[in-house]
Every structure is written in C-alpha cells, then in structure tokens.
C-alpha cells in the first residue's frame with residue numbers, strides 16, 4: 001500500500017478491515033477532525049473524544065461508503081453530526097442542571113471551556129490569546145453555524161457539500177454560513 | 193430569491209459557487225450597494241483570519257491520540273462481536289453466570305413467600321422435606337438396583353472357591 005492512494009481508495013480498504021489503510025486515513029484527517037470537533041464542541045477533551053468516535057464509526061461503516069460523494073463529505077457528515085448531537089444533548093442537560101458557581105458567567109454557552117491564563121513564553125501567550133479569541137467568536141454561533149463556517153474555512157467545502165453534511169437544503173446551508181460569518185465579523189471587530 | 197439584498201449569496205459569490213446568471217446579478221448589485229460590498233469585504237477578511245487562527249488551536253500529542261483510538265476501537269469491536277464468536281473463556285464465564293443466576297433464582301424462590309402459605313401447601317412442603325431427608329438414599333438408587341447381586345456374593349464364592357483354597361485342600 002502506498003501513501004499516495006486517495007482517501008476513497010483507502011476507505012474502500014478500511015471496508016475490508018485493512019488496519020494499515022485505517023491508520024493512514026486517521027493520520028491524514030486527525031488534525032482536521034480534532035480541530036473541527038473542538039471548534040463545534042468548544043473544548044479539547046470533547047473534541048478529542050468526538051473525533052475518535054467518528055474514526056471508530058468510519059471503521060465500522062467504511063464498507064457502506066459507495067464512493068458517490070467525496071470521502072471528506074462522507075466522513076465529515078459522521079463527525080459533524082456527532083458533534084451537533086452531542087452539543088444539543090449538552091445544551092438540554094445544562095438547561096436541566098444549570099451550571100452555577102463562582103466565576104460562572106450566566107450568558108456563557110455550556111460546553112465552552114476557555115484555556116486558563118498561564119504564564120509562559122511570549123509566543124505561547126499570543127497563541128493562547130489567538131485561540132481564545134477564535135473560541136470566543138465561535139462561542140456566539142449555533143452548532144450548525146459553527147459547523148457550516150468550519151466546513152467552509154477548513155475543508156473548503158461548497159454550500160452544496162455543507163448542506164449534504166448538515167442534512168439540510170443548500171439555501172439553509174447558505175443562511176447558516178451567512179449568519180455565522182456575520183456574527184464572527186461582529187465579535188472579532190468588537191474584540192480588536 | 194432572498195429579498196432585495198443578495199446577502200445569502202455573498203459567500204457563494206466570493207467562492208465562485210454561483211452559476212453565470214446569479215453571479216451577474218450579485219456583481220451588479222455590489223456595484224450599486226455599498227452595504228453589501230462592505231459586508232462582502234468584512235466576510236472575506238473574517239474567513240481569512242479564522243483560517244489563520246485555526247492553525248493556532250492546540251493539538252493533541254498524536255501518538256497518544258492514536259493509541260487511545262486503537263484501544264477504544266478494540267473495546268468497541270469486542271462489544272459488538274456476536275456471542276457465538278466469543279472465546280472459550282467468555283463461553284465458560286457465560287455458562288457460570290447462567291448457573292449462578294439459576295441458583296440465585298432458586299434460592300430467591302425458596303425465600304420468596306413472606307406470607308403464610310395455605311395448609312395444603314404446608315403439608316406438601318413437609319412431604320418435600322421428608323423426601324429431601326432421604327435424599328442420600330434416593331441418590332444411590334442405582335446402587336440398590338444391584339443390591340441382589342451384592343447380597344448373594346457369598347453364594348457365588350461358595351460355588352467357585354478361590355484357586356488358593358483348592359490347592360490347600
């Protein structure tokens with residue numbers, strides 16, 4: 001097996017329970033999957049778990065990948081919907097059991113876990129600030145808006161592909177994108 | 193389609209997703225509408241900034257991440273494996289589990305009646321106790337079947353004395 005095989009070819013091999021193909025696919029998509037999940041869910045631990053769960057589901061259902069869509073569309077449909085479902089469950093749970101305690105902001109969206117301000121090298125501080133700004137900005141978006149924006153920015157997917165992943169119409173995907181980006185612009189402008 | 197300002201088509205326009213007619217329509221609107229033009233410009237900058245900032249998100253240590261994933265996958269596969277494919281150990285564990293459950297159920301059954309049972313049942317229970325009292329005898333019924341043979345062993349010996357006795361006489 002060579003590393004220049006396409007994702008679609010590797011996925012077909014994963015369908016035959018080829019662990020090397022699985023490892024290669026994980027290796028190719030792990031960083032993007034973790035970033036995507038962390039951005040939608042708002043914290044690293046949940047993002048890590050959700051991305052691993054998506055890879056497990058990929059392994060279990062790769063034999064059903066028919067190659068009609070791109071591998072990335074198929075895989076991100078698994079991942080994004082896992083994240084959105086989890087986010088909805090968290091939201092429901094946090095409504096039932098509201099978070100309260102010292103330092104808890106009332107208007108904070110549940111599941112958002114901002115990194116602590118830790119002293120460190122200057123570059124690290126800037127990196128943390130940058131990540132925090134991004135999370136703060138993404139925090140104001142709904143899970144579907146977050147997913148749409150992330151799929152656009154990170155995966156470079158079209159509105160039609162985003163619609164396919166979010167299981168909605170292309171127009172709805174465009175609305176999610178527009179509202180998500182408009183809110184991002186507003187937050188980032190206020191922050192700068 | 194979306195009202196006067198083509199706000200929902202701005203991002204698709206930016207990315208070149210629109211067909212020719214829609215692209216023309218949005219382009220013409222952008223020439224006339226400063227608000228939409230500004231919105232498009234801000235959106236393009238926000239997307240660029242987001243793309244840059246995404247690279248700054250902390251990432252896990254990948255070797256540990258993949259090791260953890262492998263463990264989770266193995267656990268999931270073990271869970272989803274059909275029972276007839278489970279190893280001998282699981283088989284015997286399951287058998288032992290069923291046996292234990294049956295014993296517990298029987299035990300509970302014995303302890304279950306908390307109210308006083310009717311008289312007939314009590315009599316029946318006594319009869320059962322008598323049966324159980326003789327259980328060791330009942331258990332050895334197969335031995336009793338051969339009791340006649342055992343009883344007449346001496347006779348058999350008399351009919352055919354051991355070879356040593358023959359020599360002595």
Ligand SMILES: [Zn+2]
Nearest residue numbers: 197225227228
């Ligand atoms: Zn306009």
